[in-house]
Amino acid sequence: MKIVIVGLGVIGGSFAMALKEAGYREVYGIDTNAQTLQKAREMGIIREGQTVGDRLLRDADLVILAIYPQLMRSFIQNHLQHLKPGCVITDATGIKGMFIEDILAMLPEEIDFVFGHPMAGREKKGIDFASHQVFKGANYLITPTKKNKEKNIELIEGLAYEMGFKKVRRITPSFHDEMIGFTSQLPHAIAVALINSDEEGRDTGSFIGDSYRELTRIANINEDLWSELFLGNKDNLLKAINNFELELDLIKKAIHDYDIETLKQYFRKSTKRREGLDS
Amino acid sequence: MKIVIVGLGVIGGSFAMALKEAGYREVYGIDTNAQTLQKAREMGIIREGQTVGDRLLRDADLVILAIYPQLMRSFIQNHLQHLKPGCVITDATGIKGMFIEDILAMLPEEIDFVFGHPMAGREKKGIDFASHQVFKGANYLITPTKKNKEKNIELIEGLAYEMGFKKVRRITPSFHDEMIGFTSQLPHAIAVALINSDEEGRDTGSFIGDSYRELTRIANINEDLWSELFLGNKDNLLKAINNFELELDLIKKAIHDYDIETLKQYFRKSTKRREGLDS
Structure with a gap:
């Protein structure tokens, strides 16, 4: 061949x-x-x-x-x-x-x-x-x-x-693009937004642990490729970002309301899902 | 000693x-x-x-x-x-x-x-x-x-x-808490929101690469400790989440407007910041 x-x-x-x-x-x-x-x-x-x-x-x-x-x-x-x-x-x-x-x-x-x-x-x-x-x-x-x-x-x-x-x-191609909008493009959008939301001049490198390193690794991104991927999957990616923001807003509300039980409930849900991912 | x-x-x-x-x-x-x-x-x-x-x-x-x-x-x-x-x-x-x-x-x-x-x-x-x-x-x-x-x-x-x-x-303690709200607690909030925003029953594990694995690793979280950390640093964390959401909304707007140049600009900024982090 x-x-x-x-x-x-x-x-x-x-x-x-x-x-x-x-x-x-x-x-x-x-x-x-x-x-x-x-x-x-x-x-x-x-x-x-x-x-x-x-x-x-x-x-x-x-x-x-x-x-x-x-x-x-x-x-x-x-x-x-x-x-x-x-x-x-x-x-x-x-x-x-x-x-x-x-x-x-x-x-x-x-x-x-x-x-x-x-x-x-x-x-x-x-x-x-x-x-x-x-x-x-x-x-x-x-x-x-x-x-x-x-x-x-x-x-x-x-x-x-x-x-x-x-x-x-x-x-199917349509399910592929829906899933990839969530599992691949959304994480890249998040990583970029995370590092870009840092304020200038704080010497951030001295204040990071593994979590920040891991969540921003993919913020080092091929701009030509990923701008095409983002725009080529516009609707799925926007939907994934919106769903993500809704969840983040729930966490924000629980913090704002000092609602420890609800926070713990979100953490238990995320822990269970993460443990299930690799099994 | x-x-x-x-x-x-x-x-x-x-x-x-x-x-x-x-x-x-x-x-x-x-x-x-x-x-x-x-x-x-x-x-x-x-x-x-x-x-x-x-x-x-x-x-x-x-x-x-x-x-x-x-x-x-x-x-x-x-x-x-x-x-x-x-x-x-x-x-x-x-x-x-x-x-x-x-x-x-x-x-x-x-x-x-x-x-x-x-x-x-x-x-x-x-x-x-x-x-x-x-x-x-x-x-x-x-x-x-x-x-x-x-x-x-x-x-x-x-x-x-x-x-x-x-x-x-x-x-200073106050700068510590401000930075940690951004570099540590915000990533944990993001990871939890990301995995919790997944829809049920999609067999997500078959559709993931390293980026999703990395961005959700810390979604496996000690609920007792992190609920205390989140609530004990409420104002700094809420500010960090809000700043992050503003950046994510910028990306969302660029996708919505099909604005490839602006998207690339965000990607170049994030790449430069990420490369500077480990140097």
């Missing part, structure tokens, strides 16, 4: 590393940055790389798109004529609703796009931060469409397990 | 372990739970323990209070007559304003209370979760009062460094 990864950034690079580790030998890369391709070759995670890549795509049995959400539609449009009939495409995008229908409308019957989302990443961008270790034990989501062939969904599922993911789930 | 630790829970137990590691041999414990004392003796981190402890206090050169905030005043009141003239007391409480003045008013001149706050802990309670490792590299805050003798402040500072803390800072 010839695999072509499009975009050898932190996620595409991690895919290449994980595929190498899993024993795949025919892995190729397409990236607009020639230095990135050079690095990937030196790391031994791709056999060959191209900045244009039409030729590589023509031979690809599997194409993995690890590019920004906004580029998804145009990439398919521009490369439709280079894709091999019978090939399978998958992606790594954190939102689905904004392009799935458009892409399905563009693709001919003989090309099958299995949309996927590896729930692992790093805040830093670029191949230098790629690591297949982040995939180990992580969740992988697949959002099948009516056009998908079962064997192709199973191909991606199998690949995910081979790359070290622990749990692979199939869900 | 005879040291008596009052309360051998997760923090008091960690103190005992850290003191042992630092070479202190005369460490004693007071705890209402006889089993806890038994464990501490078996772990070799105290020489002797008592559930009442009047006798131990009479000989103590240093008393470390690792008890709940609400118990601080009553402990001093009930044990005033057992404290040795010339002894130094310190504590590990996460808020200061709620009891400092009252305690200073009770204490005679010859007993010096140096209020301190080791900024390290664990979500689990009890001696079984004690670990001096959490102190390594952490921050330690001291809130000197006018009554403190310089040599006694230096005693606690030195002890903090010996126990593995990296940075020891002196600040």
